[in-house]
Amino acid sequence: xxxxxxxxxxxxxxxxxxxxxxxxxxxxxxxxxxxxxxxxxxxxxxxxxxxxxxxxxxxxxxxxxxxxxxxxxxxxxxxxxxxxxxxxxxxxxxxxxxxxxxxxxxxxxxxxxxxxxxxxxxxxxxxxxxxxxxxxxxxxxxxxxxxxxxxxxxxxxxxxxxxxxxxxxxxxxxxxxxxxxxxxxxxxxxxxxxxxxxxxxxxxxxxxxxxxxxxxxxxxxxxxxxxxxxxxxxxxxxxxxxxxxxxxxxxxxxxxxxxxxxxxxxxxxxxxxxxxxxxxxxxxxxxxxxxxxxxxxxxxxxxxxxxxxxxxxxxxxxxxxxxxxxxxxxxxxxxxxxxxxxxxxxxxxxxxxxxxxxxxxxxxxxxxxxxxxxxxxxxxxxxxxxxxxxxxxxxxxxxxxxxxxxxxxxxxxxxxxxxxxxxxxxxxxxxxxxxxxxxxxxxxxxxxxxxxxxxxxxxxxxxxxxxxxxxxxxxxxxxxxxxxxxxxxxxxxxxxxxxxxxxxxxxxxxxxxxxxxxxxxxxxxxxxxxxxxxx
Amino acid sequence: xxxxxxxxxxxxxxxxxxxxxxxxxxxxxxxxxxxxxxxxxxxxxxxxxxxxxxxxxxxxxxxxxxxxxxxxxxxxxxxxxxxxxxxxxxxxxxxxxxxxxxxxxxxxxxxxxxxxxxxxxxxxxxxxxxxxxxxxxxxxxxxxxxxxxxxxxxxxxxxxxxxxxxxxxxxxxxxxxxxxxxxxxxxxxxxxxxxxxxxxxxxxxxxxxxxxxxxxxxxxxxxxxxxxxxxxxxxxxxxxxxxxxxxxxxxxxxxxxxxxxxxxxxxxxxxxxxxxxxxxxxxxxxxxxxxxxx
Numbered sequence: 001x002x003x004x005x006x007x008x009x010x011x012x013x014x015x016x017x018x019x020x021x022x023x024x025x026x027x028x029x030x031x032x033x034x035x036x037x038x039x040x041x042x043x044x045x046x047x048x049x050x051x052x053x054x055x056x057x058x059x060x061x062x063x064x065x066x067x068x069x070x071x072x073x074x075x076x077x078x079x080x081x082x083x084x085x086x087x088x089x090x091x092x093x094x095x096x097x098x099x100x101x102x103x104x105x106x107x108x109x110x111x112x113x114x115x116x117x118x119x120x121x122x123x124x125x126x127x128x129x130x131x132x133x134x135x136x137x138x139x140x141x142x143x144x145x146x147x148x149x150x151x152x153x154x155x156x157x158x159x160x161x162x163x164x165x166x167x168x169x170x171x172x173x174x175x176x177x178x179x180x181x182x183x184x185x186x187x188x189x190x191x192x193x194x195x196x197x198x199x200x201x202x203x204x205x206x207x208x209x210x211x212x213x214x215x216x217x218x219x220x221x222x223x224x225x226x227x228x229x230x231x232x233x234x235x236x237x238x239x240x241x242x243x244x245x246x247x248x249x250x251x252x253x254x255x256x257x258x259x260x261x262x263x264x265x266x267x268x269x270x271x272x273x274x275x276x277x278x279x280x281x282x283x284x285x286x287x288x289x290x291x292x293x294x295x296x297x298x299x300x301x302x303x304x305x306x307x308x309x310x311x312x313x314x315x316x317x318x319x320x321x322x323x324x325x326x327x328x329x330x331x332x333x334x335x336x337x338x339x340x341x342x343x344x345x346x347x348x349x350x351x352x353x354x355x356x357x358x359x360x361x362x363x364x365x366x367x368x369x370x371x372x373x374x375x376x377x378x379x380x381x382x383x384x385x386x387x388x389x390x391x392x393x394x395x396x397x398x399x400x401x402x403x404x405x406x407x408x409x410x411x412x413x414x415x416x417x418x419x420x421x422x423x424x425x426x427x428x429x430x431x432x433x434x435x436x437x438x439x440x441x442x443x444x445x446x447x448x449x450x451x452x453x454x455x456x457x458x459x460x461x462x463x464x465x466x467x468x469x470x471x472x473x474x475x476x477x478x479x480x481x482x483x484x485x486x487x488x489x490x491x492x493x494x495x496x497x498x499x500x501x502x503x504x505x506x507x508x509x510x511x512x513x514x515x516x517x518x519x520x521x522x523x524x525x526x527x528x529x530x531x532x533x534x535x
Numbered sequence: 536x537x538x539x540x541x542x543x544x545x546x547x548x549x550x551x552x553x554x555x556x557x558x559x560x561x562x563x564x565x566x567x568x569x570x571x572x573x574x575x576x577x578x579x580x581x582x583x584x585x586x587x588x589x590x591x592x593x594x595x596x597x598x599x600x601x602x603x604x605x606x607x608x609x610x611x612x613x614x615x616x617x618x619x620x621x622x623x624x625x626x627x628x629x630x631x632x633x634x635x636x637x638x639x640x641x642x643x644x645x646x647x648x649x650x651x652x653x654x655x656x657x658x659x660x661x662x663x664x665x666x667x668x669x670x671x672x673x674x675x676x677x678x679x680x681x682x683x684x685x686x687x688x689x690x691x692x693x694x695x696x697x698x699x700x701x702x703x704x705x706x707x708x709x710x711x712x713x714x715x716x717x718x719x720x721x722x723x724x725x726x727x728x729x730x731x732x733x734x735x736x737x738x739x740x741x742x743x744x745x746x747x748x749x750x751x752x753x754x755x756x757x758x759x760x761x762x763x764x765x766x767x768x769x770x771x772x773x774x775x776x777x778x779x780x781x782x783x784x785x786x787x788x789x790x791x792x793x794x795x796x797x798x799x800x801x802x803x804x805x806x807x808x809x810x811x812x813x814x815x816x817x818x819x820x821x822x823x824x825x826x827x828x829x
Contacts, residue, residue, distance in 0.1 A: 020549060024549070025549075027551070027554045028549035028550055028551050028553075028554065029549055030546065030547050030548065030549055030550060108544070109543075109544050109546055110544070110546045112620040112623075112624070113620060113621075113624055114546055114547055115547055115550045115552065115553055115600070116553070116624075118550065118553040118554070119552075119553035119556050119557060122553055122554050122557035123556075123557045123560050123561070126557055126558070126560065126561035126564070127564070129561075130561070130564055130565060130568070159572060159576075162567070162568035162569075162571045162572050163564075163565075163568040165568070166563075166564035166565075166567055166568045167564065169564065170560055170561075170564055173560070176628075176631050179627075180624050180627045180628060180631075181624075183623070183627055184620050184623045184624050184627070187623055188616060188619050188620050188623060189544065189616070189620075214627055214630060214631045214634070215630075215631075215634055216634070217631070217634075218631045218632065218633075218634035218635035218637075218638065219634055219635070219637065219638045219641075221635055221638075222635055222637075222638025222639055222642075223638060225769075226638075226639075226642065226769070228571070229758075229765070229769065231575070232571040232572075232574065232575050233571075233758060233759070234758065234759035235758060235759060235764075235765040235769070236680070236759075236761055236762060236765060237642055237762065237765055240650075240654060240667070240681060241680065241681050241682035242680045242681070242682065242684065242761040242762055242765070243646060243650065243651050243654065243677045243680045243681060243761045243762035243763070244646060244650060244761075244762045244765070245645070245646070245649070245650035245653070245654075247650075248642060248645050248646070248650060251641075251645065252638055252641060252642065255638075255641070313659075315658060315659070521546075524543065524546075525543070
């Protein structure tokens with residue numbers, strides 16, 4: 001990070017202070033590029049931490065029987081792994097992209113509320129320190145799963161629940177402030193001529209994501225607050241003896257939780273929709289249908305939450321309503337996949353690393369989408385519920401979906417961020433090792449789940465032993481492959497082939513009109529976006 | 536759009552207030568978590584002090600941060616576009632607050648229309664009623680919980696009705712203050728804004744009286760009195776916290792008015808406080824209907 005400070009001090013305007021050096025630059029910064037960098041590094045560190053926890057899980061599951069840990073510690077690992085990957089890795093990574101790219105893509109000088117932007121970031125490391133510190137407390141870390149269902153998180157929770165609750169509150173505050181900043185930036189700071197329907201698709205998808213965030217993160221705050229009062233102040237929101245209902249927890253949680261999973265995939269759609277046209281050298285097929293599909297998915301996300309709860313004994317009408325609404329989501333998602341494929345159709349394609357990750361995204365995310373469709377069917381969900389099939393499903397959409405798009409975007413914009421091209425051989429190794437190992441890791445989980453292996457269990461029946469062995473081997477290989485990415489990024493920051501202002505000949509957008517690396521302040525006077533072609 | 540070409544957007548230089556705020560939130564979280572853990576385990580610890588230190592630090596941060604913003608604004612650094620950013624930011628913040636209350640209203644409505652009748656055996660839950668709590672009958676307010684805790688319902692007349700009138704009136708006076716500010720009638724502005732603050736304080740006092748009634752022996756309506764007491768105190772309690780915050784904001788605005796701040800065209804902070812006040816008022820109307828009347 002410090003080396004980056006050396007080579008981005010071009011164009012300075014007189015009324016801006018020169019940026020400080022050392023730690024104060026990062027602590028006090030109001031610059032969207034600095035804050036974006038902080039978000040991205042934080043997300044990557046959290047990815048490695050969460051990955052280390054996952055390796056603990058896979059080590060335990062390598063063989064049947066209890067090998068290395070008590071079941072309670074295993075539960076702590078699955079819980080904190082989930083929380084860290086969702087709130088610490090994927091979401092901050094996308095927010096990092098948003099910070100870096102949205103002002104440059106719409107021709108704004110910075111985010112609309114730069115000081116609040118700094119605050120949104122810097123509360124995150126504190127929140128995760130609290131969460132991780134609970135591993136070292138007497139009672140251990142939270143052990144009730146990342147979904148913290150009552151009464152596991154109330155009556156039967158361990159002593160660190162309050163720390164979990166307040167850590168989640170801080171994460172929520174961070175997300176809400178970040179989302180407000182993005183919305184205000186996009187509504188208020190677009191360069192003249194940058195109309196809504198000319199905005200790059202990543203801006204559109206994150207715009208819609210930000211609405212999802214401010215709509216549902218407060219609901220998460222509400223549900224953890226009820227959990228806190230149930231556990232510590234004797235209320236009975238989730239206790240039938242007092243007139244409440246543990247299933248009510250699931251309703252409120254998933255009213256947050258389902259939009260949350262789209263919060264983690266919509267920006268991925270935006271990144272992939274930016275990259276595929278650049279390397280297919282064609283305009284994006286169906287720009288406006290992409291925008292409307294994104295908005296439809298966001299709308300539908302609010303009326304499908306109970307498909308996570310088919311087995312809780314809902315009234316039949318509820319089961320049917322949520323099943324049909326869920327299956328409707330396949331329509332706008334299908335529009336998107338069709339458009340990506342149609343964009344590639346007869347394009348003059350080249351296969352640079354961002355494109356490889358994007359194509360892998362389209363195929364593997366679609367697999368995750370199809371298994372989602374299977375899970376949406378109420379009758380068969382009674383079989384799949386809480387099995388490894390579910391684990392396979394959401395890892396296909398979150399790892400080969402969200403995470404692969406993050407890698408695609410990182411390789412695509414690394415030249416703009418650092419001013420250097422990434423190392424070709426190492427990045428290819430990163431892609432191919434990840435691609436192969438991730439499928440060894442997650443594909444057999446489908447079969448384990450269909451055969452009935454439950455999730456969140458440290459031990460399993462003997463017939464699952466072979467598949468679990470392969471899953472664990474895939475897991476370790478995938479985890480280690482991510483270290484290659486770390487090397488690629490560090491090499492890219494330190495040096496490498498000089499990147500041109502626009503290293504990809506098919507790329508479009510305002511971010512490629514400024515030098516590489518991007519100057520510390522860009523577009524202090526708005527560029528003229530009138531002549532940007534409408535999509 | 537055309538004006539944007541000629542305005543520069545003010546991007547502040549580095550600021551140390553956000554990191555102060557981050558440390559403050561950290562102290563609040565750690566302090567509060569230790570504090571409630573100690574309460575539950577009946578142990579003593581220093582969580583409360585850490586919490587208070589965190590709150591003090593947040594207040595310190597707000598003074599410093601807002602002081603910077605006010606100074607920048609009064610020295611004319613802010614453009615029309617900047618003003619828009621603040622306004623939009625505030626309105627989306629209020630929207631997020633609406634969603635926070637929506638979670639608790641959702642819990643209230645779920646309990647009333649679904650879980651309480653189900654516990655008494657409604658729909659396909661006949662066995663729940665028959666096996667678990669055969670004595671239990673569904674009613675709202677839930678005055679006797681399945682495990683037998685009894686309590687009394689809070690009526691809507693008396694204090695709650697007075698409070699409704701107080702808050703609705705205060706919304707009108709807040710609006711009149713805003714009109715007076717836009718017409719540059721400073722004496723009227725001071726009067727109406729001052730009256731709004733007083734109404735807010737009286738509301739809080741009445742709310743305190745109401746809670747005292749609830750916790751008195753005749754009513755025995757406690758936070759722990761089953762789902763009715765839970766939703767009653769959590770909804771009115773969070774609303775009361777928001778009224779407290781809103782009143783503090785209005786008082787700060789009053790002080791700034793007396794200092795001669797704000798012009799008919801430039802008064803974002805005043806407007807934000809006023810929006811916030813209207814928001815807590817609307818929440819109260821929903822509370823009054825769904826918690827007290829129906």
